[in-house]
Amino acid sequence: MSFILRYIKPAAVATAVLSASLASPSASAQDIPEYLQYQPTQTDVGGAGLLQMPSARMARQGEFTVFYYDNDEYRRIGLSLQLFPWLETIIRYNDVRTRLYNPIPEFSGDQTYKDRGVDVKFRLWEESQYIPQISLGLRDFAGTGQFSGEYLVASKRWHDFDFTLGMGWGYLGRSGNIDNPFCEITDSYCERPGGFQGEGGSFEYDEWFKGNAALYGGVEWQSPWAPLSVKVEYDGNDYSDESSRTAIIQDSHWNLGLHYRLHEHANIQVSFERGNTLMFGFNLRTNFNDAEQYKQRPRKRTAEDLDNTRRPVHPEQLNTEQLVNQVYRETGWANSKLTLSDDGKTLTSYGYQTRYRDRDEGDERTARLLATKLPESITEYQLIDAPYGLKMQQTQIDASQVKAAMRADSIDAQAQFIRSDVESTDPQGRVLAERDTDWNLPSFSVRPYIQQSFGSPENFYMYELRADAYSTWEIKQNVFVDGRAALRLAGNYDDFNFIIQNDDSPLPRVRTYIRSYVEFSDIWLENLQATYLKQINKDWYASVYGGYFERMFGGVGSEILYRPYGQGWGVGMDINWAKQRAFDSHFGFRDYDVLTGHVSGYWKPSFLPDSMIRVAAGRFLAKDVGVQVNFEHKFDSGVIVGAYAAKTDVSAEDYGEGSFTKGFYLSLPFDLFQMRDSKGRATVGWTPLTRDGGQMLMRQRPLFGVTDARDAFYSN
Numbered sequence: 001m002s003f004i005l006r007y008i009k010p011a012a013v014a015t016a017v018l019s020a021s022l023a024s025p026s027a028s029a030q031d032i033p034e035y036l037q038y039q040p041t042q043t044d045v046g047g048a049g050l051l052q053m054p055s056a057r058m059a060r061q062g063e064f065t066v067f068y069y070d071n072d073e074y075r076r077i078g079l080s081l082q083l084f085p086w087l088e089t090i091i092r093y094n095d096v097r098t099r100l101y102n103p104i105p106e107f108s109g110d111q112t113y114k115d116r117g118v119d120v121k122f123r124l125w126e127e128s129q130y131i132p133q134i135s136l137g138l139r140d141f142a143g144t145g146q147f148s149g150e151y152l153v154a155s156k157r158w159h160d161f162d163f164t165l166g167m168g169w170g171y172l173g174r175s176g177n178i179d180n181p182f183c184e185i186t187d188s189y190c191e192r193p194g195g196f197q198g199e200g201g202s203f204e205y206d207e208w209f210k211g212n213a214a215l216y217g218g219v220e221w222q223s224p225w226a227p228l229s230v231k232v233e234y235d236g237n238d239y240s241d242e243s244s245r246t247a248i249i250q251d252s253h254w255n256l257g258l259h260y261r262l263h264e265h266a267n268i269q270v271s272f273e274r275g276n277t278l279m280f281g282f283n284l285r286t287n288f289n290d291a292e293q294y295k296q297r298p299r300k301r302t303a304e305d306l307d308n309t310r311r312p313v314h315p316e317q318l319n320t321e322q323l324v325n326q327v328y329r330e331t332g333w334a335n336s337k338l339t340l341s342d343d344g345k346t347l348t349s350y351g352y353q354t355r356y357r358d359r360d361e362g363d364e365r366t367a368r369l370l371a372t373k374l375p376e377s378i379t380e381y382q383l384i385d386a387p388y389g390l391k392m393q394q395t396q397i398d399a400s401q402v403k404a405a406m407r408a409d410s411i412d413a414q415a416q417f418i419r420s421d422v423e424s425t426d427p428q429g430r431v432l433a434e435r436d437t438d439w440n441l442p443s444f445s446v447r448p449y450i451q452q453s454f455g456s457p458e459n460f461y462m463y464e465l466r467a468d469a470y471s472t473w474e475i476k477q478n479v480f481v482d483g484r485a486a487l488r489l490a491g492n493y494d495d496f497n498f499i500i501q502n503d504d505s506p507l508p509r510v511r512t513y514i515r516s517y518v519e520f521s522d523i524w525l526e527n528l529q530a531t532y533l534k535q536i537n538k539d540w541y542a543s544v545y546g547g548y549f550e551r552m553f554g555g556v557g558s559e560i561l562y563r564p565y566g567q568g569w570g571v572g573m574d575i576n577w578a579k580q581r582a583f584d585s586h587f588g589f590r591d592y593d594v595l596t597g598h599v600s601g602y603w604k605p606s607f608l609p610d611s612m613i614r615v616a617a618g619r620f621l622a623k624d625v626g627v628q629v630n631f632e633h634k635f636d637s638g639v640i641v642g643a644y645a646a647k648t649d650v651s652a653e654d655y656g657e658g659s660f661t662k663g664f665y666l667s668l669p670f671d672l673f674q675m676r677d678s679k680g681r682a683t684v685g686w687t688p689l690t691r692d693g694g695q696m697l698m699r700q701r702p703l704f705g706v707t708d709a710r711d712a713f714y715s716n
Contacts, residue, residue, distance in 0.1 A: 051279070096112060153166030227260055346379075442471050488522040524585030573597070645662040
């Protein structure tokens with residue numbers, strides 16, 4: 001599994017997600033919030049439940065947990081996320097400490113065997129006064145099948161006791177203490193197929209709910225001492241045939257555990273299981289809906305500024321250059337053009353927000369400042385989002401409402417922001433000020449960067465620490481050159497052992513040459529791309545680009561996008577000629593080239609609030625043809641969780657271990673980790689394995705991100 005940190009500022013390195021939550025004021029055990037006292041606790045394998053067995057419970061939406069549990073044979077580490085109120089998701093590593101990853105010492109040394117697992121649990125029925133909560137779950141449903149199992153479970157609370165009764169199949173039901181009810185319907189459910197298809201990583205749905213079944217259950221008691229709860233469980237598993245390949249004695253099916261809330265964001269759990277085994281674990285938690293960071297912001301303009309600031313009587317008296325600069329310094333609104341309507345009542349500013357991720361916050365501050373600087377004759381302010389010279393949306397603000405809010409004329413006095421599609425792509429009215437966008441000087445910055453991966457057979461943790469130099473040059477308003485050079489400071493990616501010859505590979509080597517790129521040079525050009533952006537009309541956008549797109553490929557390409565305002569959908573197409581770069585990642589190329597591109601659809605379904613689905617169908621870098629599906633969900637804090645999978649005409653055997661490309665990622669707003677506002681984001685990605693099938697080209701300024709203001713998702 002690769003856990004790749006892509007183009008990220010140092011504040012978001014490694015454990016950034018939890019550092020924000022743990023930075024909150026410490027609380028004693030007695031100060032645990034009441035809502036957490038009855039919050040479902042985690043099992044030994046992750047997810048809400050008892051000890052080894054899951055319950056029907058769901059955590060609050062947005063709950064995110066990093067967990068670690070340890071006993072004689074296994075160590076388990078992973079992540080649990082309550083994606084929706086009805087959906088729990090888990091990513092887990094089972095470290096089988098009694099086995100080597102590979103029997104060949106030259107390949108993986110003394111690293112122990114790691115088994116990846118993904119779990120999901122769906123709430124089928126919510127608890128009521130008389131009816132228990134009912135959930136259906138799949139454990140390790142897309143891996144090697146060594147820990148896979150399914151379950152149907154019910155949980156009912158009675159005062160401080162939470163009772164659970166469930167039926168498990170597969171790993172959860174191997175004791176076979178009850179007949180499989182599906183076996184009574186059809187004989188095909190009486191035996192559970194062994195092994196896994198292809199090279200692992202596939203959905204083994206033909207095994208689900210087959211073979212032995214077992215009843216399990218237990219109770220969790222919230223003690224009078226708020227931090228402590230007690231768990232008693234009857235385990236439905238039989239440990240006689242385990243992945244550890246060692247004898248595991250089960251003297252009892254009864255397990256007993258203590259769960260202690262050490263801190264609002266930290267829990268520990270100790271249990272005595274199987275009648276002979278001590279289990280210890282801990283977890284760290286936060287909630288992506290609740291996560292926030294105190295901000296040091298300049299004060300908002302108030303009635304005092306409104307009354308004490310001398311304003312010009314006529315618009316002709318405005319010092320527009322001074323106004324534009326002050327608005328940018330105080331509110332982050334970067335003006336590119338300022339116009340006044342023919343009747344002199346509407347001031348329009350074309351620009352974009354550079355500081356505030358919350359657009360309402362930025363607009364209110366801009367409007368309050370304008371109210372203190374503009375003549376009374378100007379009664380309406382209009383802000384038009386025009387990043388890169390592309391006009392996305394307009395915001396109309398009534399000046400009288402702004403002034404009433406500043407004076408607090410009534411309890412509910414506030415400025416109203418009316419956002420809509422841009423009425424015209426051509427500037428309206430008399431131009432008061434305009435920024436010169438021809439041949440600006442480029443900007444430069446240097447930042448640390450870390451790329452890291454977990455779970456490789458050669459080395460469980462692989463990393464590359466770099467110093468990256470960034471440059472952006474706006475040649476004209478819609479012509480950009482973006483570049484980045486990298487200097488390696490430390491790393492161990494040269495341990496990567498995927499060194500097969502081209503003749504032995506069923507696919508062109510497009511991503512598995514990573515060791516060759518890493519070993520060849522300590523200084524390289526990561527990317528250098530020129531992009532021309534064009535707004536065809538209100539809904540159509542286009543771009544043409546070329547250069548060194550990424551470390552492994554360069555070339556030329558073009559993209560077109562249709563994105564109607566506020567409709568929650570869009571359609572685009574890109575086509576690219578890409579050529580593989582030389583291993584030194586300087587300026588040369590290798591012999592391999594490919595024509596790659598996709599038709600892409602974007603959709604924000606109304607039945608899944610704050611979610612985005614993207615589907616891209618076309619030709620990938622290894623000349624395979626297929627579809628990539630990407631799902632994203634945004635929480636109240638701005639954190640975005642995403643998952644993707646690509647299935648092409650490459651067979652599982654030709655693809656190799658993992659069977660097809662898939663992965664998960666977090667997109668984290670920078671301002672969750674700093675006291676200053678910021679629109680920047682860091683992306684932390686988790687990919688089980690890097691192989692050549694289903695791989696897409698990486699490039700700068702894709703149109704869907706450029707046009708986010710048409711139907712804001714990545715900003716608030």
